Amino acid sequence: MRIERRRSASQIALPKVIYSIAGLVLILMILTSVWTYYSINNLLRVTQDRREHALIKGIAVAVSDPIVTRDYTELESRLVDTLANENMLAVAITDSKGNVILNLAKSKTNPGESNLVFDQTFINPPLNTSSDLVKTQDGGVVTLWYKVRAGVVLGWLRIEMSTQTEDQILNTLQRNITLSVALVFLALISIIIVIMRRFFRVIEAGENALIESNDLLANAAYIDELTKLPNRSALIPLLEQAISSCHQQGGLLAVCFLDLDGFKLVNDRLGHTAGDEVLIEVAQRLRATIRGDDAVMRLGGDEFVLLLGGIQTQQESHYLLRRVLTALQKPIRLPHDKVTIGASIGVTLYPFDNSSPAEMVEHADEAMYEAKKQGKNSWHFHKNMPPVENKS
Numbered sequence: 001m002r003i004e005r006r007r008s009a010s011q012i013a014l015p016k017v018i019y020s021i022a023g024l025v026l027i028l029m030i031l032t033s034v035w036t037y038y039s040i041n042n043l044l045r046v047t048q049d050r051r052e053h054a055l056i057k058g059i060a061v062a063v064s065d066p067i068v069t070r071d072y073t074e075l076e077s078r079l080v081d082t083l084a085n086e087n088m089l090a091v092a093i094t095d096s097k098g099n100v101i102l103n104l105a106k107s108k109t110n111p112g113e114s115n116l117v118f119d120q121t122f123i124n125p126p127l128n129t130s131s132d133l134v135k136t137q138d139g140g141v142v143t144l145w146y147k148v149r150a151g152v153v154l155g156w157l158r159i160e161m162s163t164q165t166e167d168q169i170l171n172t173l174q175r176n177i178t179l180s181v182a183l184v185f186l187a188l189i190s191i192i193i194v195i196m197r198r199f200f201r202v203i204e205a206g207e208n209a210l211i212e213s214n215d216l217l218a219n220a221a222y223i224d225e226l227t228k229l230p231n232r233s234a235l236i237p238l239l240e241q242a243i244s245s246c247h248q249q250g251g252l253l254a255v256c257f258l259d260l261d262g263f264k265l266v267n268d269r270l271g272h273t274a275g276d277e278v279l280i281e282v283a284q285r286l287r288a289t290i291r292g293d294d295a296v297m298r299l300g301g302d303e304f305v306l307l308l309g310g311i312q313t314q315q316e317s318h319y320l321l322r323r324v325l326t327a328l329q330k331p332i333r334l335p336h337d338k339v340t341i342g343a344s345i346g347v348t349l350y351p352f353d354n355s356s357p358a359e360m361v362e363h364a365d366e367a368m369y370e371a372k373k374q375g376k377n378s379w380h381f382h383k384n385m386p387p388v389e390n391k392s
Protein backbone atom coordinates (compact mmCIF):
# COMPACT_ATOMS: atom_id res chain seq x y z
CA MET A 1 0.00 0.00 0.00
CA ARG A 2 3.05 2.20 -0.20
CA ILE A 3 3.01 4.95 -2.77
CA GLU A 4 6.32 5.44 -4.50
CA ARG A 5 7.80 8.91 -4.17
CA ARG A 6 10.07 10.03 -6.94
CA ARG A 7 11.49 13.33 -8.05
CA SER A 8 10.16 14.49 -11.37
CA ALA A 9 12.53 14.80 -14.33
CA SER A 10 12.30 18.59 -14.21
CA GLN A 11 13.24 18.60 -10.52
CA ILE A 12 16.39 16.60 -11.28
CA ALA A 13 17.25 18.50 -14.46
CA LEU A 14 17.08 22.01 -13.02
CA PRO A 15 20.32 21.91 -10.95
CA LYS A 16 22.16 20.71 -14.08
CA VAL A 17 20.77 23.73 -15.95
CA ILE A 18 21.95 26.04 -13.17
CA TYR A 19 25.41 24.43 -13.19
CA SER A 20 25.60 24.71 -16.98
CA ILE A 21 24.58 28.39 -16.96
CA ALA A 22 27.04 29.13 -14.16
CA GLY A 23 29.81 27.29 -16.01
CA LEU A 24 29.03 29.18 -19.21
CA VAL A 25 29.00 32.53 -17.39
CA LEU A 26 32.34 31.63 -15.81
CA ILE A 27 33.92 30.68 -19.13
CA LEU A 28 32.57 33.88 -20.76
CA MET A 29 33.91 35.89 -17.84
CA ILE A 30 37.37 34.37 -18.12
CA LEU A 31 37.39 34.83 -21.91
CA THR A 32 36.24 38.46 -21.50
CA SER A 33 38.95 39.07 -18.91
CA VAL A 34 41.65 37.55 -21.12
CA TRP A 35 40.37 39.54 -24.10
CA THR A 36 40.28 42.76 -22.01
CA TYR A 37 43.81 42.07 -20.78
CA TYR A 38 45.16 41.59 -24.31
CA SER A 39 43.20 44.55 -25.70
CA ILE A 40 44.54 46.88 -23.04
CA ASN A 41 47.99 45.38 -23.47
CA ASN A 42 47.80 46.02 -27.19
CA LEU A 43 46.53 49.55 -26.67
CA LEU A 44 49.40 50.24 -24.31
CA ARG A 45 51.91 48.91 -26.83
CA VAL A 46 50.47 51.01 -29.67
CA THR A 47 50.42 54.10 -27.45
CA GLN A 48 53.96 53.32 -26.33
CA ASP A 49 55.12 52.92 -29.96
CA ARG A 50 53.57 56.25 -30.92
CA ARG A 51 55.08 57.93 -27.89
CA GLU A 52 58.52 56.50 -28.67
CA HIS A 53 58.22 57.51 -32.29
CA ALA A 54 57.26 61.06 -31.35
CA LEU A 55 60.06 61.16 -28.80
CA ILE A 56 62.83 59.98 -31.13
CA LYS A 57 61.57 62.18 -33.94
CA GLY A 58 61.69 65.19 -31.60
CA ILE A 59 65.26 64.32 -30.53
CA ALA A 60 66.29 63.82 -34.17
CA VAL A 61 65.01 67.29 -35.09
CA ALA A 62 66.75 68.77 -32.04
CA VAL A 63 70.10 67.20 -32.89
CA SER A 64 70.11 67.71 -36.65
CA ASP A 65 71.31 71.37 -36.51
CA PRO A 66 74.28 70.74 -34.17
CA ILE A 67 75.27 67.78 -36.37
CA VAL A 68 75.22 69.91 -39.52
CA THR A 69 77.17 72.74 -37.83
CA ARG A 70 79.37 70.18 -36.00
CA ASP A 71 78.63 72.00 -32.77
CA TYR A 72 79.34 69.04 -30.53
CA THR A 73 79.02 71.02 -27.31
CA GLU A 74 75.49 71.95 -28.28
CA LEU A 75 74.88 68.39 -29.44
CA GLU A 76 76.03 67.00 -26.09
CA SER A 77 73.89 69.51 -24.22
CA ARG A 78 70.80 68.46 -26.21
CA LEU A 79 71.53 64.78 -25.61
CA VAL A 80 71.98 65.40 -21.89
CA ASP A 81 68.54 67.07 -21.92
CA THR A 82 67.19 64.00 -23.65
CA LEU A 83 68.62 61.73 -20.99
CA ALA A 84 66.66 63.66 -18.35
CA ASN A 85 63.66 61.61 -19.49
CA GLU A 86 62.92 59.10 -16.74
CA ASN A 87 62.98 55.99 -18.94
CA MET A 88 65.91 57.00 -21.08
CA LEU A 89 69.08 54.94 -20.46
CA ALA A 90 71.48 55.95 -23.24
CA VAL A 91 71.58 58.05 -26.37
CA ALA A 92 74.11 58.01 -29.21
CA ILE A 93 74.68 59.74 -32.54
CA THR A 94 76.61 57.97 -35.30
CA ASP A 95 77.39 58.85 -38.85
CA SER A 96 75.50 57.00 -41.60
CA LYS A 97 77.91 54.04 -41.32
CA GLY A 98 77.78 53.67 -37.56
CA ASN A 99 80.90 55.54 -36.43
CA VAL A 100 80.11 57.15 -33.12
CA ILE A 101 79.94 60.93 -33.06
CA LEU A 102 78.68 61.17 -29.52
CA ASN A 103 77.65 58.48 -27.04
CA LEU A 104 76.06 59.25 -23.67
CA ALA A 105 74.76 56.89 -21.00
CA LYS A 106 72.88 57.61 -17.84
CA SER A 107 74.88 56.83 -14.70
CA LYS A 108 73.62 53.61 -13.11
CA THR A 109 74.54 54.75 -9.61
CA ASN A 110 73.28 58.31 -9.99
CA PRO A 111 70.41 58.50 -12.54
CA GLY A 112 70.61 62.33 -12.48
CA GLU A 113 74.07 62.16 -14.13
CA SER A 114 75.01 61.25 -17.72
CA ASN A 115 78.47 60.18 -18.83
CA LEU A 116 80.13 60.15 -22.19
CA VAL A 117 80.97 56.65 -23.38
CA PHE A 118 84.37 56.59 -25.05
CA ASP A 119 85.11 52.90 -25.36
CA GLN A 120 82.58 52.36 -28.11
CA THR A 121 83.62 54.08 -31.34
CA PHE A 122 81.41 52.07 -33.63
CA ILE A 123 77.84 50.90 -33.17
CA ASN A 124 76.33 48.69 -35.81
CA PRO A 125 73.18 50.48 -37.16
CA PRO A 126 70.48 48.56 -39.08
CA LEU A 127 71.93 49.54 -42.43
CA ASN A 128 70.01 47.10 -44.61
CA THR A 129 66.60 48.50 -43.72
CA SER A 130 64.62 51.00 -45.72
CA SER A 131 62.63 52.06 -42.66
CA ASP A 132 63.59 55.26 -40.81
CA LEU A 133 62.80 53.70 -37.43
CA VAL A 134 63.91 50.30 -36.19
CA LYS A 135 62.98 48.97 -32.81
CA THR A 136 64.41 46.00 -30.93
CA GLN A 137 63.69 44.86 -27.41
CA ASP A 138 65.82 42.86 -25.04
CA GLY A 139 64.14 42.14 -21.71
CA GLY A 140 63.15 45.44 -20.15
CA VAL A 141 65.31 47.55 -22.53
CA VAL A 142 64.08 48.96 -25.86
CA THR A 143 66.59 50.10 -28.46
CA LEU A 144 65.43 52.55 -31.13
CA TRP A 145 67.37 53.47 -34.26
CA TYR A 146 66.28 56.52 -36.20
CA LYS A 147 67.71 58.11 -39.36
CA VAL A 148 68.60 61.77 -38.76
CA ARG A 149 67.94 63.72 -41.89
CA ALA A 150 68.52 67.27 -43.05
CA GLY A 151 67.71 66.78 -46.71
CA VAL A 152 70.27 63.95 -46.77
CA VAL A 153 70.84 61.29 -44.14
CA LEU A 154 73.20 62.79 -41.56
CA GLY A 155 73.54 59.69 -39.47
CA TRP A 156 71.74 57.58 -36.91
CA LEU A 157 70.22 58.46 -33.60
CA ARG A 158 70.16 55.52 -31.20
CA ILE A 159 68.35 55.59 -27.90
CA GLU A 160 67.99 52.96 -25.23
CA MET A 161 64.92 53.12 -23.02
CA SER A 162 63.68 51.16 -20.10
CA THR A 163 60.16 49.70 -20.32
CA GLN A 164 59.90 49.72 -16.53
CA THR A 165 56.92 52.09 -16.36
CA GLU A 166 55.07 50.24 -19.05
CA ASP A 167 55.78 46.92 -17.33
CA GLN A 168 54.57 48.32 -14.05
CA ILE A 169 51.31 49.38 -15.67
CA LEU A 170 50.91 45.97 -17.28
CA ASN A 171 51.71 44.15 -14.05
CA THR A 172 49.21 46.26 -12.14
CA LEU A 173 46.66 45.65 -14.86
CA GLN A 174 47.32 41.91 -14.79
CA ARG A 175 47.04 41.82 -10.99
CA ASN A 176 43.82 43.82 -11.02
CA ILE A 177 42.23 41.67 -13.70
CA THR A 178 43.24 38.47 -11.85
CA LEU A 179 41.81 39.90 -8.65
CA SER A 180 38.57 40.94 -10.37
CA VAL A 181 38.19 37.50 -11.97
CA ALA A 182 38.81 35.83 -8.61
CA LEU A 183 36.29 38.09 -6.88
CA VAL A 184 33.64 37.60 -9.57
CA PHE A 185 34.35 33.85 -9.45
CA LEU A 186 33.82 33.83 -5.68
CA ALA A 187 30.66 35.91 -6.03
CA LEU A 188 29.37 33.55 -8.70
CA ILE A 189 30.10 30.47 -6.60
CA SER A 190 28.33 32.08 -3.62
CA ILE A 191 25.32 32.93 -5.78
CA ILE A 192 25.21 29.35 -7.11
CA ILE A 193 25.39 27.96 -3.57
CA VAL A 194 22.56 30.25 -2.44
CA ILE A 195 20.45 29.34 -5.48
CA MET A 196 21.14 25.62 -5.03
CA ARG A 197 20.25 25.73 -1.35
CA ARG A 198 17.01 27.58 -2.07
CA PHE A 199 16.26 25.26 -4.93
CA PHE A 200 16.75 22.14 -2.82
CA ARG A 201 14.64 23.66 -0.06
CA VAL A 202 11.85 24.22 -2.58
CA ILE A 203 12.21 20.64 -3.82
CA GLU A 204 12.19 19.33 -0.28
CA ALA A 205 9.09 21.37 0.55
CA GLY A 206 7.48 20.16 -2.67
CA GLU A 207 8.39 16.57 -1.91
CA ASN A 208 7.07 16.82 1.62
CA ALA A 209 3.83 18.28 0.32
CA LEU A 210 3.69 15.46 -2.23
CA ILE A 211 4.36 12.84 0.44
CA GLU A 212 1.68 14.34 2.65
CA SER A 213 -0.85 14.46 -0.14
CA ASN A 214 0.09 10.91 -1.20
CA ASP A 215 -0.35 9.75 2.36
CA LEU A 216 -3.69 11.51 2.51
CA LEU A 217 -4.73 9.91 -0.76
CA ALA A 218 -3.48 6.54 0.42
CA ASN A 219 -5.42 6.92 3.62
CA ALA A 220 -8.52 8.05 1.81
CA ALA A 221 -8.30 5.03 -0.49
CA TYR A 222 -7.89 2.47 2.28
CA ILE A 223 -9.79 3.97 5.20
CA ASP A 224 -13.50 3.72 5.88
CA GLU A 225 -14.76 7.26 6.23
CA LEU A 226 -17.37 6.53 8.90
CA THR A 227 -15.48 4.30 11.34
CA LYS A 228 -11.91 5.23 10.34
CA LEU A 229 -11.10 1.51 10.16
CA PRO A 230 -9.28 0.08 7.12
CA ASN A 231 -11.86 -0.58 4.40
CA ARG A 232 -12.58 -3.36 1.90
CA SER A 233 -9.64 -2.25 -0.33
CA ALA A 234 -7.25 -2.92 2.55
CA LEU A 235 -8.66 -6.42 3.21
CA ILE A 236 -6.52 -8.52 0.85
CA PRO A 237 -3.23 -6.60 1.43
CA LEU A 238 -3.70 -6.83 5.21
CA LEU A 239 -4.71 -10.49 5.01
CA GLU A 240 -1.63 -11.29 2.90
CA GLN A 241 0.51 -9.47 5.44
CA ALA A 242 -1.11 -11.39 8.32
CA ILE A 243 -0.68 -14.74 6.52
CA SER A 244 2.98 -13.95 5.88
CA SER A 245 3.72 -13.07 9.52
CA CYS A 246 1.74 -16.13 10.71
CA HIS A 247 3.81 -18.22 8.30
CA GLN A 248 7.02 -16.80 9.78
CA GLN A 249 6.03 -16.86 13.44
CA GLY A 250 3.95 -20.04 13.45
CA GLY A 251 0.62 -20.49 15.24
CA LEU A 252 -2.82 -19.90 13.79
CA LEU A 253 -4.47 -16.98 12.09
CA ALA A 254 -8.22 -16.57 12.55
CA VAL A 255 -9.96 -14.84 9.67
CA CYS A 256 -13.28 -13.74 11.16
CA PHE A 257 -16.21 -12.39 9.15
CA LEU A 258 -18.49 -10.46 11.51
CA ASP A 259 -22.01 -9.27 10.65
CA LEU A 260 -24.14 -7.40 13.18
CA ASP A 261 -27.45 -9.01 14.11
CA GLY A 262 -30.62 -7.01 13.60
CA PHE A 263 -28.80 -3.84 12.63
CA LYS A 264 -31.49 -2.97 10.11
CA LEU A 265 -33.88 -2.57 13.00
CA VAL A 266 -31.64 0.03 14.61
CA ASN A 267 -31.77 2.07 11.43
CA ASP A 268 -35.48 1.56 11.05
CA ARG A 269 -36.33 2.39 14.66
CA LEU A 270 -33.80 5.12 15.49
CA GLY A 271 -32.78 6.45 12.12
CA HIS A 272 -29.69 6.27 9.95
CA THR A 273 -27.68 8.72 12.10
CA ALA A 274 -28.18 6.56 15.18
CA GLY A 275 -27.21 3.55 13.04
CA ASP A 276 -24.00 5.35 12.11
CA GLU A 277 -23.22 6.03 15.75
CA VAL A 278 -23.74 2.35 16.54
CA LEU A 279 -21.34 1.40 13.73
CA ILE A 280 -18.73 3.85 15.06
CA GLU A 281 -19.10 2.45 18.58
CA VAL A 282 -18.89 -1.13 17.30
CA ALA A 283 -15.69 -0.24 15.43
CA GLN A 284 -14.16 1.29 18.55
CA ARG A 285 -15.06 -1.75 20.66
CA LEU A 286 -13.65 -4.15 18.10
CA ARG A 287 -10.42 -2.13 17.92
CA ALA A 288 -10.19 -2.07 21.70
CA THR A 289 -10.77 -5.82 21.95
CA ILE A 290 -8.18 -7.07 19.49
CA ARG A 291 -4.43 -7.18 20.14
CA GLY A 292 -1.89 -4.73 18.76
CA ASP A 293 -0.81 -6.96 15.87
CA ASP A 294 -4.36 -7.93 14.93
CA ALA A 295 -6.44 -6.08 12.38
CA VAL A 296 -10.06 -5.07 12.04
CA MET A 297 -11.71 -3.70 8.91
CA ARG A 298 -15.16 -2.58 7.93
CA LEU A 299 -16.18 -4.04 4.56
CA GLY A 300 -19.32 -1.92 4.36
CA GLY A 301 -22.82 -1.92 5.90
CA ASP A 302 -22.68 -3.83 9.18
CA GLU A 303 -19.95 -6.22 7.98
CA PHE A 304 -16.50 -6.32 9.58
CA VAL A 305 -13.47 -8.60 9.22
CA LEU A 306 -11.11 -9.41 12.07
CA LEU A 307 -7.65 -10.93 11.55
CA LEU A 308 -6.53 -12.47 14.81
CA GLY A 309 -2.97 -13.75 14.65
CA GLY A 310 -0.57 -15.38 17.09
CA ILE A 311 -3.16 -17.96 18.19
CA GLN A 312 -1.48 -21.06 19.64
CA THR A 313 -4.46 -23.38 19.99
CA GLN A 314 -7.96 -23.59 18.61
CA GLN A 315 -9.18 -23.24 22.16
CA GLU A 316 -7.53 -19.85 22.33
CA SER A 317 -9.54 -18.71 19.30
CA HIS A 318 -12.76 -19.55 21.18
CA TYR A 319 -11.62 -17.36 24.00
CA LEU A 320 -10.87 -14.43 21.67
CA LEU A 321 -14.20 -14.75 19.83
CA ARG A 322 -16.10 -14.83 23.09
CA ARG A 323 -14.28 -11.69 24.15
CA VAL A 324 -15.36 -9.97 20.93
CA LEU A 325 -19.02 -10.86 21.34
CA THR A 326 -18.98 -9.94 25.01
CA ALA A 327 -17.57 -6.51 24.14
CA LEU A 328 -20.30 -5.94 21.54
CA GLN A 329 -23.14 -7.12 23.73
CA LYS A 330 -22.74 -4.32 26.24
CA PRO A 331 -25.46 -1.72 25.66
CA ILE A 332 -24.51 1.17 23.40
CA ARG A 333 -25.56 4.59 24.69
CA LEU A 334 -26.91 6.99 22.10
CA PRO A 335 -27.99 10.59 22.88
CA HIS A 336 -31.67 9.56 23.30
CA ASP A 337 -31.58 5.78 23.40
CA LYS A 338 -29.74 2.72 24.43
CA VAL A 339 -29.08 -0.10 21.95
CA THR A 340 -27.94 -3.64 22.51
CA ILE A 341 -26.51 -5.33 19.50
CA GLY A 342 -25.13 -8.77 18.80
CA ALA A 343 -23.10 -10.22 15.96
CA SER A 344 -22.60 -13.43 14.08
CA ILE A 345 -19.02 -14.42 13.27
CA GLY A 346 -17.78 -16.89 10.66
CA VAL A 347 -14.23 -18.14 11.15
CA THR A 348 -11.64 -19.88 9.06
CA LEU A 349 -8.20 -20.72 10.41
CA TYR A 350 -4.92 -20.47 8.58
CA PRO A 351 -2.96 -22.74 7.97
CA PHE A 352 -5.76 -25.36 8.18
CA ASP A 353 -7.39 -23.28 5.47
CA ASN A 354 -4.54 -22.76 3.05
CA SER A 355 -6.57 -21.39 0.15
CA SER A 356 -6.06 -17.96 -1.44
CA PRO A 357 -6.77 -14.87 0.70
CA ALA A 358 -9.95 -14.11 -1.28
CA GLU A 359 -11.20 -17.70 -0.83
CA MET A 360 -10.43 -17.57 2.88
CA VAL A 361 -12.64 -14.49 3.18
CA GLU A 362 -15.39 -16.33 1.27
CA HIS A 363 -15.04 -19.31 3.65
CA ALA A 364 -15.34 -17.02 6.67
CA ASP A 365 -18.40 -15.39 5.06
CA GLU A 366 -20.01 -18.77 4.49
CA ALA A 367 -19.33 -19.73 8.09
CA MET A 368 -20.91 -16.45 9.24
CA TYR A 369 -24.12 -17.40 7.43
CA GLU A 370 -24.04 -20.72 9.27
CA ALA A 371 -23.75 -18.82 12.56
CA LYS A 372 -26.77 -16.69 11.54
CA LYS A 373 -28.69 -19.83 10.64
CA GLN A 374 -27.86 -21.39 13.95
CA GLY A 375 -29.44 -18.58 15.92
CA LYS A 376 -27.11 -15.54 15.62
CA ASN A 377 -24.92 -13.89 18.26
CA SER A 378 -22.45 -16.73 17.97
CA TRP A 379 -19.46 -17.87 15.95
CA HIS A 380 -19.07 -20.74 13.60
CA PHE A 381 -15.95 -22.34 12.09
CA HIS A 382 -15.90 -23.10 8.40
CA LYS A 383 -16.65 -26.68 7.48
CA ASN A 384 -13.15 -27.27 6.11
CA MET A 385 -11.62 -26.85 9.56
CA PRO A 386 -10.60 -29.84 11.65
CA PRO A 387 -13.48 -30.67 13.99
CA VAL A 388 -13.66 -27.88 16.50
CA GLU A 389 -16.39 -26.95 18.87
CA ASN A 390 -18.61 -24.12 17.57
CA LYS A 391 -19.81 -22.21 20.57
CA SER A 392 -21.62 -19.09 21.52
Ligand SMILES: Nc1nc2c(ncn2[C@@H]2O[C@H](COP(=O)(O)OP(=O)(O)OP(=O)(O)O)[C@@H](O)[C@H]2O)c(=O)[nH]1
Nearest residue numbers: 259260261262263264265267272275276300301302
Ligand atom coordinates in the same frame (compact mmCIF):
# COMPACT_ATOMS: atom_id res chain seq x y z
N1 LIG B 1 -26.57 3.60 9.53
C1 LIG B 1 -26.00 2.97 8.50
N2 LIG B 1 -26.59 1.90 7.99
C2 LIG B 1 -26.05 1.21 7.00
C3 LIG B 1 -24.85 1.60 6.45
N3 LIG B 1 -24.50 0.75 5.46
C4 LIG B 1 -25.47 -0.16 5.39
N4 LIG B 1 -26.44 0.12 6.32
C5 LIG B 1 -27.60 -0.60 6.62
O1 LIG B 1 -27.24 -1.74 7.38
C6 LIG B 1 -28.27 -2.70 7.22
C7 LIG B 1 -27.62 -4.04 7.05
O2 LIG B 1 -28.59 -4.97 6.73
P1 LIG B 1 -28.60 -6.47 7.14
O3 LIG B 1 -27.27 -6.89 7.65
O4 LIG B 1 -29.14 -7.18 5.96
O5 LIG B 1 -29.69 -6.46 8.26
P2 LIG B 1 -29.67 -7.01 9.68
O6 LIG B 1 -30.81 -6.40 10.35
O7 LIG B 1 -28.34 -6.83 10.33
O8 LIG B 1 -29.94 -8.52 9.39
P3 LIG B 1 -29.10 -9.78 9.87
O9 LIG B 1 -27.74 -9.59 9.38
O10 LIG B 1 -29.79 -10.95 9.21
O11 LIG B 1 -29.20 -9.78 11.35
C8 LIG B 1 -29.12 -2.25 6.06
O12 LIG B 1 -30.35 -1.72 6.54
C9 LIG B 1 -28.34 -1.11 5.41
O13 LIG B 1 -29.17 -0.11 4.88
C10 LIG B 1 -24.22 2.76 7.00
O14 LIG B 1 -23.16 3.20 6.60
N5 LIG B 1 -24.84 3.40 8.03
